[in-house]
Amino acid sequence: MAESSAPGGYPIPITVEFTGGLELLFGNERKHKVVLPARLENGSSPNISFLLGYLVDNLMQDERKDMFIMEDSVRPGVLVLINDADWELEGEDAYELQAGDTIVFVSTLHGG
Amino acid sequence: MYQTSEIDANIARLRQQIAGTEAHLRQLKVQLSRAEQQAKEAHDLGQTYDGGHPVEWQAETLAALSQKIGSSSRLHEDGIPATTPQHSGEPLLLSSGDVSSPSSKGRWPLSTEEYRRYGRQLILHEVGLQGQLRLKSAKVLVVGVGGLGCPAAAYLAGAGVGTLGLVDGDTVEVSNLHRQILHSTNTIGIGKVDSAVDYLNGLNSLVNLIPHRAHLTPQTALEIISSYDAVLDCTDHPTSRYLISDACVLLGKPLVSASALRTEGQLMALNMPPKPPGDASGGPCYRCVFPKPPPAESVVSCGEGGIVGPVVGVMGVLQALETIKIIATGTVDRADSNGKTSEMHSKANEAPAPASPSLLLFSAFSSPPFRSVRLRLRRTNCASCSAQATITEASLTSGSLDYVAFCGVTSPLDILAxxxxxxxxxxxxxxxxxxxxxxxxxxxxxxxxxxxxxxxxxxxxxxxxxxxxxxxxxxxxxxxxxxxxxxxxxxxxxxxxxxxxxxxxxxxxxxxxxxxxxxxxxxxxxxxxxxxxxxx
The missing domain is CATH 3.40.250.10 (Rhodanese-like domain)
Known part of the structure; x- marks a missing residue:
């Protein structure tokens, strides 16, 4: 019902979290509420790949983009978790975001 | 008259002795019959559970069972008089003093000291006698005796892991002491391994401690790890993390890996179950989770980034816990003669539990502080644990794998004239x-x-x-x-x-x-x- 009631559908509210030091690139804030458009200009639904670009353009406060993104994906050593599961279990960057999703970006730690 | 009465008394005494001896004989026959019945039951039970009662000490346990029957109260209940021979010579029944005397060697599966020391975990279903015996026969290697390795080793030694190997080439510094709890002000300047051995000996001298006083290298990793059943990665750099994971995959050892920085920690059980490379039912390795190393400039040490002591302590304690779970439940067996650790199944032909890898995230100042996430299974093109694996024992020992180059190095910054x-x-x-x-x-x-x-x-x-x-x-x-x-x-x-x-x-x-x-x-x-x- 909801899809048919609004042209392009309703915006998609999600929660984005950064941990393992990545929060330092995002104003030292761990948890962010983000609202994504239901439809992109090309008519597709926003997926993780879109989210990565969106975060770099809108949320990242650090100029060192390569501390987060390398070769159009997250840099090595960063895990992406979609609702508490490794994104590789959910279709990686092609996963289409749903309202209420929690996406966590974890930088692996090495200290001991 | 005098002689006759003496003879009569002698006859009466002999009759009494015969009656007493016949009573003892009946008791012994009852005991024998009951012991045989219990032996049969124990044997049948052993067959039913297939390994529930280790063969090597069934005999001792049966001996203990038959001794219990000899207690006088038990005989009274059965209506047989508990008479004791009055004459000198070998007692026909074991006296109660023998039953409660200090455990002689081999009589009980654990020593008197061990029952007392491990009593609080022995009475738990999750550990129990079988779990304790598995811990006692286990050999565990702790790589890195720092913020993770110290609490991990302390709990493993406390729990009665039979053999504990410690690997580290560093010496104790005063800045270690806020978190590296095996070291002390008195051991500053001493090798971390020796400092830890000193502490752990005092904690539990029953543990066989094996010092390895150098950092692990590709040339030494396989030889050292091969004689252990499980490995804890308590190191602090990607180079050692990839090396330890590769060696554990090649040798079929489960690996409990943790890390910590600032106010956060991460924990994973890797290569669990420890299947050979190419077996998709094995647990993922470090390379499956992180196929590419992070940029060298993104790697921050505790010295640079800081660390809250209890944060790394929590992660080390969790590593010890995860290791105790793996060993006490009998998920993996002891290393065989080839140095491989095989899985032990409690029932013949039962399929082992499939890998359900997870990553535990700890963030001390977040709410809630713990979060467990599902990880991927083995990567089909993993360089270490897949059928296409390129990392071999030969490539490790020959030194052709350069972990330092793989992970990159940050040279001292020098950008100014x-x-x-x-x-x-x-x-x-x-x-x-x-x-x-x-x-x-x-x-x-x-x-x-x-x-x-x-x-x-x-x-x-x-x-x-x-x-x-x-x-x-x-x-x-x-x-x-x-x-x-x-x-x-x-x-x-x-x-x-x-x-x-x-x-x-x-x-x-x-x-x-x-x-x-x-x-x-x-x-x-x-x-x-x-x-x-x-x-x-």
Whole structure:
């Protein structure tokens, strides 16, 4: 019902979290509420790949983009978790975001 | 008369002895019959559970069972008089004193000391006698005896892991002591392994401690790890993490890996179950989760980034717990003669539990502080654990795998020309006489610990995120009212790296005036000029 009631559908509210030091690139804030458009200009639904670009353009406060993104994906050593599961279990960057999703970006730690 | 009565008394005594002996004979026959019945039941039970009662000490347990029957109260209940031979010689029944005497060797599966020491975990279903015996026969290797390895080793030794190997090439420093709980003020300067052995011996001398007083290398890793059943990665760098994971996959050892930094920690059980490379039912390895190493400049140590002691302590304790779970439940068996650890199944032909890998995230200042996430299974093209694996025992031992090159190294930053830098001794002669802006780009918490007179704090972490113009505006704002200091800037930081970046950025942004940095940072200041400068 909801899809048919609004042209392009309703915006998609999600929660984005950064941990393992990545929060330092995002104003030292761990948890962010983000609202994504239901439809992109090309008519597709926003997926993780879109989210990565969106975060770099809108949320990242650090100029060192390569501390987060390398070769159009997250840099090595960063895990992406979609609702508490490794994104590789959910279709990686092609996963289409749903309202209420929690996406966590974890930088692996090495200290001991 | 006298003689006759003496003979009569003798006859009566003999009759009494015969009656008593016949009673003993009946008791013995009852005991024998009951012992045989119990032996049969124990045997049948053993068959039913297939290994529920280890063969090697069934005999001792049966002996103990038959002794219980000999107690006098039990015989009374059965209506048979509990008579004791009055004459001298060998007692026909074991006296109660024998039953309660200190356990002789082999009589019970554990020693008197072990029952007392491990009693609190022995009475738990999750450990129990079988779990304790498995812990006792287990050989566990702790690689790295620092913030993770110290608490992990302490709990493993406390729990009665039979053999505990410790690997580390470092010596104890005073800055270790807020978190590395096996070391003490008295062992500063001593090898960490020896310091740990000293403590662990005092904690539990029943544990066989094996020191390995050097860092693990590709050449030594396989030989050292092969004689253990499970490995804990308590190291602090990607190079060792990839090496340990590769070696554990090649040798079929489960690996419990943890890490910590600042206020956060991460824990994974890897290669669990430890199947051979190419077997998709095995648990993922470190390379499955992180196929590519992180950029070297993103790797931050506890010395650089800081660490809250209990945070790394929690992670080390969790590693010990995960290892105890793996061993006590019998999920993996002891290393066989080939050095491989095989899985042990409690029932014949039962399929082992499939891998359900997870990553535990701990964030001490978040709510909730723990989060467990599902990880991927083995990667089908993994360089280490897949059918296409390129990492072999030969490539490890020959040294052809260069883990340092694989992970990259950060060479000391050197981006400024010599005339753009000033040494600590030279600066000590200038800093009072020559007017200048002194810019300290350390974090505010560093600045609060110690700063040079007149220094302005502008953290590099803020500068780096900003465009050059915004940085210039910041410096202008911070130096308002201090025009007498002129336009020349000297930048200082902790070690002399961020200060170079700040100098370069200020120059690029077009700062009007000379900009230099203090070579070697405030560490050089302490070493060359002011020995009382706080060393943190």
């Amino acid at each position: 010599p005339h753009e830098r000033i040494g600590a001794s030279e600066y000590s002669k200038l800093y009072r006489s020559s007017p200048h802006i002194l810019l300290d780009v350390r974090e505010p918490v560093h600045f609060e610990l110690s700063s040079l007179p007149g220094a302005i704090n502008l953290p590099w972490s803020e500068c780096v995120a900003k465009p050059g113009e915004a940085l210039l505006q910041d410096v202008e704002r911070l130096t308002q009212g201090r025009e007498d200091e002129g336009r020349d800037v000297l930048v200082v930081c902790r070690l002399g790296n961020d200060s170079q970046l700040a100098v370069a950025k200020l120059k690029q942004a077009g700062w009007q005036g000379a900009v230099k940095d203090l070579r070697g940072g405030l560490r050089a200041w302490r070493q060359e000029v002011d020995p009382d400068w706080p060393d943190y």
